[in-house]
Amino acid sequence: MAPDQSLHSLVKAIRAGTVSSVDACRTVFERIEKRDGDIRSFVSTAPGAALARAAEIDALPEKDKARMPLAGAPVAVKDNICTRHSATTCASRMLKDFVPPYDAAVVEALERAGAVVVGKTNLDEFAMGSSTEMSWMGGTRNPHDPAYVPGGSSGGSAAAVAAGMVAAALGSDTGGSIRQPCSHCGVAGLKPTYGRVSRYGLVAFASSLDQIGPIAADVRDLGLLLSVIAAPDNRDSTCAGKIFENKETLYNGDVRGMKVGVPREYFGEGLSGGVRAAIETVVDNLRDAGVEIVDVSLPNVHNAVATYYIICTAEASSNLARYDGVKYGHRSPVAGGLADMYRTTREEGFGAEVKRRIMLGTYVLSSGYYDAYYLKAARVRTLIGLDFDRAFERCDAVISPVAPTAAFKIGEKCDDPLQMYLTDIYTVSANLAGVPGISVPCGKDGNLPVGAQFMAPKWREDTLLRLAFAAQKLGRYEGICG
Numbered sequence: 305m306a307p308d309q310s311l312h313s314l315v316k317a318i319r320a321g322t323v324s325s326v327d328a329c330r331t332v333f334e335r336i337e338k339r340d341g342d343i344r345s346f347v348s349t350a351p352g353a354a355l356a357r358a359a360e361i362d363a364l365p366e367k368d369k370a371r372m373p374l375a376g377a378p379v380a381v382k383d384n385i386c387t388r389h390s391a392t393t394c395a396s397r398m399l400k401d402f403v404p405p406y407d408a409a410v411v412e413a414l415e416r417a418g419a420v421v422v423g424k425t426n427l428d429e430f431a432m433g434s435s436t437e438m439s440w441m442g443g444t445r446n447p448h449d450p451a452y453v454p455g456g457s458s459g460g461s462a463a464a465v466a467a468g469m470v471a472a473a474l475g476s477d478t479g480g481s482i483r484q485p486c487s488h489c490g491v492a493g494l495k496p497t498y499g500r501v502s503r504y505g506l507v508a509f510a511s512s513l514d515q516i517g518p519i520a521a522d523v524r525d526l527g528l529l530l531s532v533i534a535a536p537d538n539r540d541s542t543c544a545g546k547i548f549e550n551k552e553t554l555y556n557g558d559v560r561g562m563k564v565g566v567p568r569e570y571f572g573e574g575l576s577g578g579v580r581a582a583i584e585t586v587v588d589n590l591r592d593a594g595v596e597i598v599d600v601s602l603p604n605v606h607n608a609v610a611t612y613y614i615i616c617t618a619e620a621s622s623n624l625a626r627y628d629g630v631k632y633g634h635r636s637p638v639a640g641g642l643a644d645m646y647r648t649t650r651e652e653g654f655g656a657e658v659k660r661r662i663m664l665g666t667y668v669l670s671s672g673y674y675d676a677y678y679l680k681a682a683r684v685r686t687l688i689g690l691d692f693d694r695a696f697e698r699c700d701a702v703i704s705p706v707a708p709t710a711a712f713k714i715g716e717k718c719d720d721p722l723q724m725y726l727t728d729i730y731t732v733s734a735n736l737a738g739v740p741g742i743s744v745p746c747g748k749d750g751n752l753p754v755g756a757q758f759m760a761p762k763w764r765e766d767t768l769l770r771l772a773f774a775a776q777k778l779g780r781y782e783g784i785c786g
């Protein structure tokens with residue numbers, strides 16, 4: 305099993321009996337042992353449970369394995385997705401010992417499909433951040449250059465895949481947390497349409513924006529994983545119950561006659577020359593392959609970052625009210641009375657960025673400021689959604705950068721939250737509008753990877769996968785550095 309073996313080819317080999325699931329999992333743990341001391345992409349691993357599950361799958365009759373789309377394949381899961389009987393920490397001191405009594409819907413789906421969960425990956429605390437430096441466990445490093453961040457908040461998942469430790473992982477994306485780390489680590493990641501994947505068991509950050517999605521080196525594996533995790537679930541009332549059929553024809557490289565829009569607002573000031581050049585090469589390659597390139601405009605996206613940081617902090621302040629030391633997670637041992645216990649628990653349990661968001665969110669929702677901030681942001685959000693509707697009347701998808709620059713240095717933006725927030729400029733709009741977005745490796749800026757983003761109308765992940773596959777193939781760019 306090579307470090308760059310794709311998930312779908314691994315499943316095929318396990319089903320054919322040329323590789324056992326136990327061997328595949330052992331290889332994963334050996335690689336973690338070898339590489340993760342430096343990269344720190346995992347918060348925890350579960351070799352005992354994983355190898356036992358792998359042995360169970362190996363023992364199944366061939367016809368049972370044939371029915372399992374992920375038969376025996378090792379997969380990593382971001383540590384804000386609940387796993388029964390194993391800690392789900394959200395990289396927070398608040399939940400460092402929290403063991404959920406249930407599995408998230410996506411974990412159930414993975415297991416039904418025969419996947420083996422090998423461990424939980426690092427993230428910015430409660431998925432709030434763009435670099436994975438905000439983890440209480442310590443930051444993850446970029447496998448392409450350990451002096452750089454892997455991006456975030458799903459930096460652990462993206463780095464684990466990029467370093468060839470595991471073929472695929474799940475992440476979550478509230479404002480870019482799947483796409484941006486994938487871009488920085490040179491792997492592919494998909495944020496599905498809002499409502500495509502159940503959020504049951506995903507620790508809530510901003511419920512109207514959060515969505516779980518797949519990360520892999522190979523675009524086909526994103527479709528394979530999406531077909532497994534997109535399942536109806538009545539435990540999440542926003543889950544639309546639309547399944548995703550992963551058709552082989554999406555990956556034939558044929559994009560003739562498709563129309564791709566280039567939103568001019570995404571190529572203005574602040575975009576680094578290296579990233580711009582990489583995206584322009586993708587545009588040229590697609591044009592040569594028979595895609596019609598059209599100019600489009602998203603006139604309200606210049607307000608997207610401000611809108612996003614009002615809405616996500618408002619929702620976060622409400623969602624994180626549950627961590628009060630009473631029901632689960634950390635409880636301060638030093639507290640005097642009930643009010644004091646709430647206060648000291650939250651003071652000790654949360655890191656600086658989480659506290660900043662709770663305070664911002666409480667402020668924008670407070671009476672007197674609600675109309676000026678939250679309500680206005682909700683209205684601008686609608687306008688951004690309408691911008692996409694209008695753009696998609698003229699094209700099948702739009703292309704843009706994922707982030708303004710390649711990965712930045714560890715520590716570079718830690719003391720400047722505003723600079724950190726601005727790195728989300730190209731990704732947050734998809735979450736605000738609820739449309740799907742994909743990040744696909746498309747080149748390098750210096751020695752660091754750069755990704756291209758495609759966004760499509762709701763439920764058109766098929767369009768994204770077709771375009772991303774073609775773009776990666778035409779660019780002949782591979783990001784694995786295992």
Ligand code: GLN
Nearest residue numbers: 431433477478479480481
């Ligand atoms: N970087 C963004 C933020 O800090 C997005 C996070 C995410 O998608 N979870 O909020």
